Amino acid sequence: MSVHSSRRQWLQQSSLALLGLGISFKSMGNEEGLKRIAGIENGLINLGSNENPYGISAKAKQAILDMMGETNRYPFNVASLQSAKKTLGDYYKVSEDQVLITAGSGEGLAMLARHFNKGNIVTADITFGVLPNTAKKVGTKVIEIPLTKEKVHDLPAMMKAINNETQLVYICNPANPTATIVKADELKRFCEEASKKTVVLIDEAYNEFLDNPDSQSMIGLIEKNPNILVIKTFSKIHAMAGLRIGFVIGHPVLIKKLQPDYFQSSQLAVSVLSLNAAMASLDDEPHKLMSKQKNEAARKYTMDEMKKMGVQFIPSYTNFIFYPVKSYPGEYSADMFDKHKIIMRSNKYSDGQWARVSVGTIDEMKQFIKVIGDPKNNMAAR
C-alpha cells in the first residue's frame, strides 16, 4: 500500500462519488469545498492517513500567529528560530549537531533513500512505503523480509539478510501499517549488532502512542553506536501532519554527511510557521497526553467491538488498526468510501486483502463500528 496512493485515489474518485451523494463540484463552488465536505458533519470520515483528529495545541496555534509576520523571511533570517535544533537536541538529550530537521519525516526518509543509493537496503515486507519505494525508484536493491505470522518484524531474518552490500536497515517501530511493536530490549540488541555492519534507521513516528515512550526509543543508543539513526515526526502525536516537520537524530559525523545533499542546510526546508509551532508543541505534555489518552480510549472501544463481533485484527499499539478482509470480494477501501463515506486504506498482499483504519475520535469510531457491524453491509469480511 503506497502511503498516499489511496488518498490520491480518493481524490480521483471523489468527483464521481460526490455526484452520487448529490453534491456536485458546482454546488461546492470550487475544490476548496472538498475540504469542507470531508468533515464528519457532512457524513464523511477521514480514517485514511493516521492523522491526529484532536488538532494542534493552542500553544502551537498561537506560535503560528505570532510568527506570521515573519513569513516573508527565510528561516535563517529569523533570530528566534536559530535555536530550533538546540531546543530539539535538549529535549531528546543530544547535541544540536545531531539533529537534521526535515519537511516531515517523509522527506527525511526520501532523503535517506536518495543518500544511501548504492548496494542494498534491508526492510520488512510490509512496512511504511516511503523509504523502500524511493529506494527502488532511484535504482537501489531493496531486500524485503516478510513479517512473522503475527505481523511483527522478523529481526533474526533481517539480521541474516544483511550482507557486504547493505547500506541501510530500516525498521519502523511501532510498525506501519501493521501497528505492531518489537520489544525494546530485542530491538536494542538488534541495533547494536546490525550497526556494526551497516547504518540502522529506526522510524519512531508512532513511538509516543506507547506507554513509556522514552524507554522504547533507540535514541539513547546513538552515543555509543554512530551507525544508528532515529527518525521522528511532528505529524502524529503533535497533530502537525499538515505542517510538514520531522527530524533525524544521529551521530554528528553521520548527520554532517547527510547535511550537504539536503538543501545545504535543513534551515531551508521547513516553514518558519511550522518550526515555531513545533517548538511550542515539543514539550506541551498536557496536549500530548490528551491525544494519547483519547486515542487509547477510541482504540480500546474499536478493538473491543471488533472482538465482540468476531472480527479478526492485529492488536494495535498505535493510532490505527490493521485487519484482514481476505474474503471481501471487491476493493475494500473503495467500497468503504463509496458506500459508507469512510476514507481508509486497503491493499492486496501475498496473503490476501488487508485493511487499515486510523483511530479517529470516539464518535468517528462508533460510526465505523456501526458500518462494519451491520451484516447487510458485509464489511466485516474475515
Next chain:
Amino acid sequence: MSNNSSRRQWLRNTTAALAGVSLAPAIFATEKERYRAEGIILLNGNENAYGPSIAARKAMIEAAANSNRYPDDQVSALKKQIAEFWGIGTENILFGAGSSEFLGLVSLLVSSPKGKIVTAEPSYRVWNGQAESFGSGFKRIPLANDKTLDLSAMMSAMDDDTRMMYVCNPNNPTGTYVENHLLRNFVDECSKKCMVLVDEAYTEFADLPSLKDLAVKKPNIVVAKTFSKIYGLAGARIGYVIAHPATIKKLSAFQPWPDANISGVTVAAASAALKDQAFVKDCKEKAIQTRELCYKTFKDLSLEYIPSHANFILFDVGKIGPDFSKKMQAKNIFVQYRDHFGGKWCRVSMGTIDEMKTFCSTLKSIAS
C-alpha cells in the same frame, strides 16, 4: 455584504476556529515584528519586506486550525490555480519546499553519469554544494562586459561532459537580464544537448515572460519558480517547477510522494498571494522606487553599481575598506558582502522605503 460586515463575519468564523488564541500579532503586526530585534534591517536575503500580504495572512490564519490534516486536497486545488494562471496543465507542475528543493533535485537528476554543470559567474550558487555532493563539477563562465549572462561563451563551454546548463534571469546577484528572445533561443538550443534549468525567481520584478511554454514541451527544460520573492513568502517555503510530464515524474520520484513537502498553511498563503496581483504590482513599484533611492546615493558617493531589474543591487564597496560589512552590522544593517570581479562588492536587497532611507544615510556616514 459590505466590507465591514464581511470583515466581522471573517473574524467571527476565524475566532471560532482559533478559540483561546490572540489574533493580534498575525493581523496587526506589520513593519516591526516581535521576533525581530528592535531596529534590525535585513537586506541580505532578497526577501520582500512588504510580505506576507494581508490576503496571505488571512488565508494562513484560516488554514492554521486544519494543520492536523495532510493538505493533499488543498495542494491539488493550488496546482489547478497555478496551471490556469500560466495556461499550462496540472501535470506540468510539481511543488517543493521553495524552488531550492528543485535546484537540488534537478542537480541529482543530472548527476548520473557524472559530468559538469555550466553556470555563470557570479550567479546564484547556494545549491552548488548540493550538486557537488552528488558528484557534479562546475564550469563557471564570467558574465559579459555589461554584466549580463554571456550566452555565447556559455554555449561554447558545453561539451560531451556537460550535464546541465543553469541560467538565472534576471541574474542574482547582478540584477541584470538578457532579452527574452535571446534566452529562449539559447535555452532551446542547449536543451538539445543537456538539461537546462531556468531559474525565474526574479522575473516578476523585470516583467519578463516565462519560458514555461518551452518547458512543457521539452523534457530537457525545467523552469523553477518561487513564492519567496515578489510574493513575500520566503519563510513559508514554497516553490514549484514547470516541466514536461516525463520530467515531473522523474523529479517527483525523489520526493516522498509528489508535492509532499509543503505545509497546508503555506498552500493557503500561496493561493491567496497568487490571487493578489495588486500586491505584486505594488511591490514591483516599490522595488523601482527604492532602487532609484539607492542609485542616487551611490552616485553621490561615486560608488560603482550595476543597474538592477530585481529587488537587489550589486555595488562596488572596494574603496570603503575591508570592514564595510562589519560597520554596517554595527548599525544593525545586514547585507551580503562578497568577492566579485576581482574586488569587494555588496549585494543589498531592497527593503521598505524607510529601511532604504536608513540604509542610504548609514552608507553615507560609513563611506565618507
